[in-house]
Each structure stands twice: as structure tokens, then as C-alpha cells.
Amino acid sequence: MKRRQERVDAIRARSTERENHLIDEYRFGKIGRREFVRRAAVAGMGLPMAGFLAAACGQARDPLEQADEAQQGAPSKGGTIRVGQQTPSGALDPVTVNNQGGLTVLGQTGEYLIWSDRDLKPQPRLAESWSSNDDGSVWSFKLRQGAVFHDGRTMDAEDVVTTFDRLADPDNGSNALSALTGVLSKGGAKTVDASTVEFTLDAPNGNFPFLTSSDNYNAIILPKDYEGDWEKTFIGTGPWKLGEYRPGEGITLLPNEQYWDPARRPLSEKAEIVFFGNEQSLILGFQGNQVDYVVQFSVSGGKALLTDPTVVTTELKSSAHRQCHLRGDIEPFNDKRIRQAVALLVNRTNLVNGLLDTKTDIGNDSPFAPVFPSTAPDVRQREQNVAEAKKLLEAAGVADGFSVTLSTWQGFEMPDYAQLLQQDLRQANIRLNLSITDAGTYYGDATYGNSRWLDSQMGITEYGHRGVPNVLLGAPLLSTGTWNGAHFKNKTYDKLFADYTAAIDLDSQRAASKQIQELLLDESPILFTYFYYFLSGAKDYVAGIDTTAMGHTDVSQAGFV
Numbered sequence: 001m002k003r004r005q006e007r008v009d010a011i012r013a014r015s016t017e018r019e020n021h022l023i024d025e026y027r028f029g030k031i032g033r034r035e036f037v038r039r040a041a042v043a044g045m046g047l048p049m050a051g052f053l054a055a056a057c058g059q060a061r062d063p064l065e066q067a068d069e070a071q072q073g074a075p076s077k078g079g080t081i082r083v084g085q086q087t088p089s090g091a092l093d094p095v096t097v098n099n100q101g102g103l104t105v106l107g108q109t110g111e112y113l114i115w116s117d118r119d120l121k122p123q124p125r126l127a128e129s130w131s132s133n134d135d136g137s138v139w140s141f142k143l144r145q146g147a148v149f150h151d152g153r154t155m156d157a158e159d160v161v162t163t164f165d166r167l168a169d170p171d172n173g174s175n176a177l178s179a180l181t182g183v184l185s186k187g188g189a190k191t192v193d194a195s196t197v198e199f200t201l202d203a204p205n206g207n208f209p210f211l212t213s214s215d216n217y218n219a220i221i222l223p224k225d226y227e228g229d230w231e232k233t234f235i236g237t238g239p240w241k242l243g244e245y246r247p248g249e250g251i252t253l254l255p256n257e258q259y260w261d262p263a264r265r266p267l268s269e270k271a272e273i274v275f276f277g278n279e280q281s282l283i284l285g286f287q288g289n290q291v292d293y294v295v296q297f298s299v300s301g302g303k304a305l306l307t308d309p310t311v312v313t314t315e316l317k318s319s320a321h322r323q324c325h326l327r328g329d330i331e332p333f334n335d336k337r338i339r340q341a342v343a344l345l346v347n348r349t350n351l352v353n354g355l356l357d358t359k360t361d362i363g364n365d366s367p368f369a370p371v372f373p374s375t376a377p378d379v380r381q382r383e384q385n386v387a388e389a390k391k392l393l394e395a396a397g398v399a400d401g402f403s404v405t406l407s408t409w410q411g412f413e414m415p416d417y418a419q420l421l422q423q424d425l426r427q428a429n430i431r432l433n434l435s436i437t438d439a440g441t442y443y444g445d446a447t448y449g450n451s452r453w454l455d456s457q458m459g460i461t462e463y464g465h466r467g468v469p470n471v472l473l474g475a476p477l478l479s480t481g482t483w484n485g486a487h488f489k490n491k492t493y494d495k496l497f498a499d500y501t502a503a504i505d506l507d508s509q510r511a512a513s514k515q516i517q518e519l520l521l522d523e524s525p526i527l528f529t530y531f532y533y534f535l536s537g538a539k540d541y542v543a544g545i546d547t548t549a550m551g552h553t554d555v556s557q558a559g560f561v
Helices: 002-014 017-027 033-043 047-056 063-070 100-109 157-168 279-287 299-306 336-345 348-355 386-395 414-426 439-443 470-474 491-502 506-523
Strands: 080-086 114-116 122-124 127-132 138-143 189-193 196-200 240-246 250-255 270-276 293-297 311-316 321-326 360-362 402-409 430-437 458-463 526-532 534-539
Touching: 080 100, 080 279, 100 240, 100 250, 100 270, 100 293, 122 127, 138 157, 157 189, 157 196, 270 279, 279 293, 279 299, 293 299, 299 311, 299 534, 321 414, 336 386, 336 414, 336 506, 348 360, 348 414, 348 526, 402 414, 402 439, 414 430, 414 458, 430 439, 470 491, 491 506
Parallel strands: 080 270, 080 293, 402 430, 402 458
Antiparallel strands: 114 122, 127 138, 138 196, 189 196, 240 250, 250 270, 293 534, 311 534, 321 458, 321 526, 360 526
């Protein structure tokens, strides 16, 4: 016991003020063991050290961690693992991919500096370690030695710098601008030496490691001379390499025998990723044994899988959701009272109990999902109030209601959600005309003026899980946000966002998040009505697949039992 305390004291003596504050938050019970380990890893203390401190400071291990370990399988080597997923929308270019079908593919052959795991903990991948200055405005990453691209070239700091310069350059149309705008500008990443990269940020950011991780799914590390031909090569440093790509159909992947981590080289002889155009065909293909695993299914589309004894379902709480934006720069939603009325007409209880069959957390019209530790727990929950909604509409001069077009695409439960909104809003004579298309038509070029998503009066858009809420707070809600379908511009919000992202400790984050939550309840630019659990399914003869709530799916250790 004495030697353990001496080691704790030694660690504290060389730790930063920020790190010691985190240790004290844990010691005095402000955060639990699971959250301490996660936040310590974000700060760059490393998982082994964080695990030692968690044990040394006396809190018991989380039962969920023990349950996770108990479920580890022992798959055998050999064979072909077959994975079913939705067809990617648009070209498979890591710079521009903006959909789950695409991100699942990127992570097979490409790798990130950090892997954001299902427990929201950052795991080292191409970065071995990271640390920051005291205010989180400068971050230094030490890179892994021995990682090589599939063409045999060694991955080094120049590859990392050019990758992030490419993503941060507004002239490239990068989808990662949703994460990096206002955080990291082109030129902000510098090579210190062949194995060290330093990021000087536009403003302090305590969660920056997550923005370099698989959370920022465009940020796979590419060779410095990448020219946009990824579909021809699928080049990366990952455990799989390209066998054959069949656009619109699927991909054959082969093991990368030169992968830097021998323990994570693929167990299977081959992996087949099969594309399905819609959820119905995906579920039927899974039930018909065309694939062994389905990356994601919804309650409404895959309810039969939940009771199938031959299917092992993984259920992950998440921050994933469907945003319903109300475009505030044009009629009718340029009047805040009308936006508030729409929000009050929605029966969230029916959505949770009916549409999602309780496999969801209720939303409160901000991106702060219950899964985020920084979510303020004491903000009032918005509930349906038809009478109050009608009063607001009358005060706004639209007591007789109005008509508006609601746009979305034919994915998962979103068409059903649109119909339920249509029914709820009809109670106040608001008439929704539904425009439901394929994903490509809905997203268009994903730029203002060229996208139903960003140009529609009202639209439902799927947003994947993130380990921290930064992207969900920035891209759709900042005045400069790249995904701001609501066209929401509010200087007070922009300032609160800056306060939140600069906050280092949990108390400061919650103080800022409470103000953000309350402001968004008042302004109501976007309906966040639920945060659904991420559901994936495996045949009972398959083990070893690791899926995150964002849709990243690691099949390198998958096999048959």
C-alpha cells in the first residue's frame, strides 16, 4: 500500500495542474471510475497510467466493464467473414465522405491517430501518445513507429500534417470542416520531427484528441502525395487491404500481413462487405444468410431480429439521433414562437415507446445526450403541450396553421418519424407535405444552394454518434457551421460554444452546457427528440466483431465459433 501511494505521489509531482485537478475530481467522487479513465486518456495520461490511478484511488470497477470483458469470444482463424451494410452515398473519398455507409468502409483499410471506442475512451492507434499545454491550445502527438502504408512506404509526421492540412483547407470541400472549422486551420499542424506532430489550435479545446480520432471519420491518415484516387487503392495503414471494389455492390478485403500490430492482424482469410440499397433488403439478406453480420438496423425495420434466437444483438447507448431542423431565416420559422410551438406539439413519449420501442433516450432539443458526462442534468425536460403551442401560434398570427414541406430520405426509421411528426403537428393545423427521396437526392452536394438537406424549410437528417458533443454543437448550430440546415445565427450561442470547447474540467463544461441547453430550448432551431441506441446483429456462430455506436466496425478479429 505504501509503495502504491508513493507511485501516486510521484505521478502527481510530474503531472500538470489540469491532470491533478482531474485526479482530485475522481478522488472526491465527482466522477466515476469509467469517466475518470476516459478523461485521463483524452488528456494524454495514457490508459495504463489511468487504470493504475483508478485502482490506487479506491473506486470499484464499473459492472459494465466487467460485463464487457465477460462477453469476449474466442473466434477461430480462417474462412470469410461477410458484413452487410447500407450502400455508401457518393464517392469513397476520405476527404468528402459524409455518411455512415462510407465511414464504415474507410475504417477497414485506413487508420486514425486515435480510435474512439464504444465506451467513449480514446485508444492509441497511429498516435502512441498525446499531451497538451495547460490551456489546451497546443497539442503534441507522438506517432507510432513501424506503421507502413499498403504500398510499403513508412507513415511519418509529414503524412499526418498533409492529411490535416488537406482536411482543414476550405478549398477542398472537406467534410471534416464540420469538426475543424474554428478549431484547426490549414497550417496549424507542424512537423517537429519524423515521429512528432504539433497542432496549434485556433482556440483552446479540451476535447481536441477526439477531433483527430475515428470520431472525425474523414481523418484517416493518407500518404502525403494523395491525389484523390482512393477508390482505386483504398490505401491506408490498416489491418485490411483492398482485394476488389465493386461500386454499388461491395468490397473484398484481404489481410495486410505487414500490419504494424501482429496481434490485430486479421483472423479471417477474407472479408466481404456487401452493400444493400435499403434497410428492408439488408434485413432480408441477413435473415437469408447472405451475410453473417449487419452493421446497423433500426427497431422499426429490424424488430424481428430482436427476438430471433440465432441472432446476437449488440445494443449501445449513444449520442446518435435524427435532427429535424426548422429553417429560421425564412417564413414561417423565422418567428421563434412558431419554432417553439412545433417543438411543443411533438409527443416524445410516443416516439420513445412506440417508434423506438424504448431503445432510446429522450431528447431535449439540444445535442447534449444523456450519454455525455458534460450534459447538465438539471435542465427542465420539454414535453408535449398542445394548448400552449396553439397559444404561441395565435400570438404569431398563424392561429389557422400553415403548410410546409418536410424533406428527408428513405433511411431506417426516418420516414416513419416524418409521418409521426405529420400527425403531431396536425393537432394545430400545421400541414406537413412529406418529400422522401433517396440519400443522394436529399444530400446533393452537401453545400448550401446545392442540397435539399441544407436548403429545405424543414428536414430530418441522421447524425451519427460522437464521443464528445463538439461536432454536434458546432457544425449544425454555429453561425459559421458547415451543416447549419436551420440557418441558425446567434452570437450568444457562438460565445457559449467557445466557452464550452475551451473548458478543461467537467464542472466548467457542465456550466457552459447548461446555458447552451437552456438557450436552445428557448430558440428551438432544431428538434432533438431522441438519441437512439445503436443496434447491430451477428449470427450466433460469429464472434470478435467490434462495432462502435458511430458505425465503425472492426472485423480484424472476427471469426467463427
